[in-house]
Amino acid sequence: MRxxxxxxxxxxxxxxxVECGGNRRQKASPGRLDAASGAASVISRHDDKWHVMAIERNSGQWYVGGTMAAFxxxxxxxxxxxxxPNTLDVLAASPQLPCGDHVWCGAILAHANGSIMSVNGNYLHRLDPDDLSxxxxRRLPADRSHNGLLALADGSLITKDLRLEGQGGTTLTRLDPGSLEILGQPLVLPEGSMGRIAANLELDGTETVYVPGTEHLWRIHLEGDELVIxxxxxxxxxxxxxxxxxxxxxxxxDDVCWAMDCGDVASVRRIHQxxxxxxxxxxxxxxxxxxxDAPWDGPQRLHRISLTDPTAHVVIEPFGTAGGGxxxxxxxxxxxxxxxxWDSINGGLAGxxxxxxxLEVAWHLDVRASMQPVVFPESGELVINDFTAAGTDDVIVVDIATGALLARVATGSRIANGMFLTPGGNRDIFYCSTLTVARIAWS
Incomplete structure (x- = not known):
């Protein structure tokens, strides 16, 4: 279900x-790139910013959000x-947004009320869509970096702080989209949580929120203003x-929760400790x-967990290489x-x-991916990055069915991270990374 x-x-x-194109994080775009039959052009901008994601409001009205690489x-x-979107020139810029001195990738979204919402560190901002004033x-109740910001069906916003193992329970906060007042009591999970939240809008109109914990995956229901496990x-x-x-x-x-573990790599631990x-x-x-090197010896794993039967849980190790991450x-x-x-530390992309x-491995490709990808189901194309042995970060297009490499484009970036690729809707992709933002277009 798309x-x-x-x-x-x-x-x-x-x-x-919103990031990933929607709350279920399927990263699926309408249309097609047809990258194998086209020529690619790249426009890039290099600065001192940590670019996290691009989103669209009105047609052709594009926003990029992030933080500063001020470690x-x-x-x-x-x-x-x-x-x-064609030149990457800045048409309007927000003031410096307080973040509680935390450095981590937050999130932005275009809300139904017209505003642009931004979470960064332990602050949430509602911005004017034109001049970004x-x-x-709103200062959030948990004094830690927050990652992930979603709008729910009733318009309310939900976000969470990031906590590693041994750092206590993660706080989920739900807020009014106008006043940014906190709705109900923030929910503190029994575990920390590193990954961003997802949400599922059911056919009956109810909505559930999914949170990856340090040992479990959690599902949260909305009961009035309260969040209930x-x-x-x-x-x-x-x-x-x-x-x-x-x-x-x-x-x-497909009524399944898909997740990969082995994510709190050494750098992530250092940042959040x-x-x-x-x-x-x-x-x-x-x-x-x-x-x-990974802080563990286990290989990278992919989990398939039914949303209707949590005991229907299948795991595969697509690469089998120790110390995956x-x-x-x-x-x-x-x-x-x-x-x-994929396995970013050891390298390797798998279908x-x-x-x-x-779960059965259908194909392997010898690349080193790290980003949030985009898929084009109509044309069967996957767009992701490959951080090369030469220290450059390329965008690649891969055939979803076979794993064949269809196209490779140099972005001009020498830093790869786990940020978001975004489809531009005109056979193009926006690329966000530390110190570089780019647009790749095919013609």
Whole structure:
């Protein structure tokens, strides 16, 4: 079942108003690139910013949001820009947005009420869509970096702080989209949570929120203004201090929750074991590289967990290489019965057949992916990055069915991370990374 975000009542009617294109995080775009039969052109901009994601409000009205790569030195802040999609020129820019001095990738979205919402550090802002001035500012109750921001069907906003194993329970906060007043009591989970939240809008109009914990995956129901943990769906994907790391975000597809573990790599641990998160007295340098050896010896795993029966849990190790690790979640493409997984530390991209409820590796490709991808089901194309041995970050297009490499485009970036690719709707892709934002277009 495909996201139809344009009809989701929480968002401005747009093809891509929020990260991953919708709350189920299927990352699926209408249309096609046909990259193998076209020529690619690249426009890039290099600066001192950590670019996290691009979203669209009205047709052709594009925003990029992020934070500063200020791991030491002057205080960090969040920011949002409205850009010309063809030149990447800045048409409007927000003021410096307070973030509680935390350095981490937040999120932006285009809300149904017309505003641009931004979460960064422990602050949430509602911004004017034209000049990006601050309409409302809210300091969040948990003084830690927050990742992930979604609009629910009633228009309310939900976000969460990020906590690793041993750092206490993660706080989920639901807020009014106008005043940004907190609705009900924030919910503190029994575990920490690293990955971003997903949500599922059911046919009966109810909505459930999914949170990856440090040992379990959690489902949250809305009961009035309160957030309530589902006692019947709490599948366990790892045990404390076992051979595998924590899960990033979940992808909800075909009534299944898809997740990869081994995500709290050494650099992520270092960032979130400091206070404020990501701030160091001296430049941390290579200590923040995701290429460092994993803190565990287990291989990268992909999990398939039924949304109706938490005991229907299937796991596969697509690569089998010790010390696997990732900094972004998987994607499932129901039209091809294929999940896409990768191992960023060791390298390798895999198509995993999901036919008949099982998991079986269908193909391998020797690339080093790390980003949140985009898929084009109509043309069977996957867009993701490949951080090369030469230290450049390329965007590649892969055939979902066969794993064939269809196209490779140099972005001009020499830093790869786990940020978001976004379809532009005109055979183009927006690329966001630390110090670089780019647009790749095919003709």
């Amino acid at each position: 996201d139809r975000t344009s009809s989701h009542p929480g968002y401005w009617p747009s093809a891509w108003p 030491s030195g002057p205080p960090p802040f969040g920011w949002v820009e409205r850009i010309d 601050i309409l409302v500012e 589902d006692a019947e769906w709490q599948p366990r994907y790892r045990t404390a201090d076992d051979r595998f790391g924590l899960s990033w975000d979940a992808c909800l597809s 400091t206070e404020p998160n990501g701030r160091f007295g001296t430049p941390p340098g290579r200590d923040l590289s995701w290429r460092l 990732i900094i972004a979640p998987p994607v499932h493409v129901p039209e091809f019965d294929m999940a896409i997984a 995993v057949s999901t036919a008949d409820g099982g």
